[in-house]
Amino acid sequence: MTDAAPLIRAQNLGLEIAGRQLLRDISLALQPAEIVTVIGPNGAGKTTLLRLLLGLTKPSSGSVQRRPGLRLGYMPQRLQIDATMPMTVGRFLTLGINGVDVPSALAQVGAPQLAQARLADLSGGEMQRVLLARAAARKPQLLVLDEPTQGVDLGGQSEVYQLIAQLRDELQCGVLLVSHDLHLVMAATDRVLCVNQHICCHGHPEQVSRDPVYLEMFGDKLALYTHQHNHHHDISGEVVDECCDQDHAHAVTPPPSRNPKSDSDPAP
Numbered sequence: 001m002t003d004a005a006p007l008i009r010a011q012n013l014g015l016e017i018a019g020r021q022l023l024r025d026i027s028l029a030l031q032p033a034e035i036v037t038v039i040g041p042n043g044a045g046k047t048t049l050l051r052l053l054l055g056l057t058k059p060s061s062g063s064v065q066r067r068p069g070l071r072l073g074y075m076p077q078r079l080q081i082d083a084t085m086p087m088t089v090g091r092f093l094t095l096g097i098n099g100v101d102v103p104s105a106l107a108q109v110g111a112p113q114l115a116q117a118r119l120a121d122l123s124g125g126e127m128q129r130v131l132l133a134r135a136a137a138r139k140p141q142l143l144v145l146d147e148p149t150q151g152v153d154l155g156g157q158s159e160v161y162q163l164i165a166q167l168r169d170e171l172q173c174g175v176l177l178v179s180h181d182l183h184l185v186m187a188a189t190d191r192v193l194c195v196n197q198h199i200c201c202h203g204h205p206e207q208v209s210r211d212p213v214y215l216e217m218f219g220d221k222l223a224l225y226t227h228q229h230n231h232h233h234d235i236s237g238e239v240v241d242e243c244c245d246q247d248h249a250h251a252v253t254p255p256p257s258r259n260p261k262s263d264s265d266p267a268p
């Protein structure tokens, strides 16, 4: 494969376990330096898809091709830490990875002060930054991040996504990440795959956010929100009309679909 070849290409992936079809007909290609976000409801198969792409789970059907020698950085969804474990962040970053420069690895994720901190003492946001630093420490060609903002408060979440976009620019690596919230990742994502056992829709984030399939899937969460001002937004935040209520709960108004790619389209 050449540099222009995808980092990973999957064709017609399917996984069945104990008679249950967890994933079917997944075809995709991850390009270098591209940020791709997988979204989908709980139990949709997002983590399972990552595992198939990484070769940690064997598909029941279809195939995955990875670039030979592909350098991966993986950030798992959660890391169980024993509160009594005395390990420092600096030690954790070098475990099993040769030649990690701890100060610069932490500086890269905006946490230079954490080298001597105990892993068990970190806040949710600090822990995510440390996990990101470890995933980036191998200078990966592909960063795979499973819900990188778990345990991070809302204000900190967009910071983490900005950091991911910054890492992509610095390392020129592809990024494959899982998220529950399209709107948080929109600004830092080139392409979205909406997964629920199969790829339901895909495309640029704005396209997907207006796709009827996406809206149906996340409709309950998007349908109502409360805030204090006097206009409506569509789901990408644009003001779509005026009204005079203050402090109201209202429905998000999706604008007309702009040719999103949906269920019936060929795979990405």
Ligand SMILES: Nc1ncnc2c1ncn2[C@@H]1O[C@H](COP(=O)(O)OP(=O)(O)OP(=O)(O)O)[C@@H](O)[C@H]1O
Pocket: 017, 022, 040, 041, 042, 043, 044, 045, 046, 047, 048, 049
């Ligand atoms: N090894 C396995 N054996 C049987 N079922 C499994 C296995 N791995 C995952 N599943 C099931 O597959 C479904 C998809 O799981 P997965 O963790 O991929 O979902 P997800 O989209 O990542 O969910 P969440 O958003 O809740 O993290 C779930 O119903 C899960 O119970």
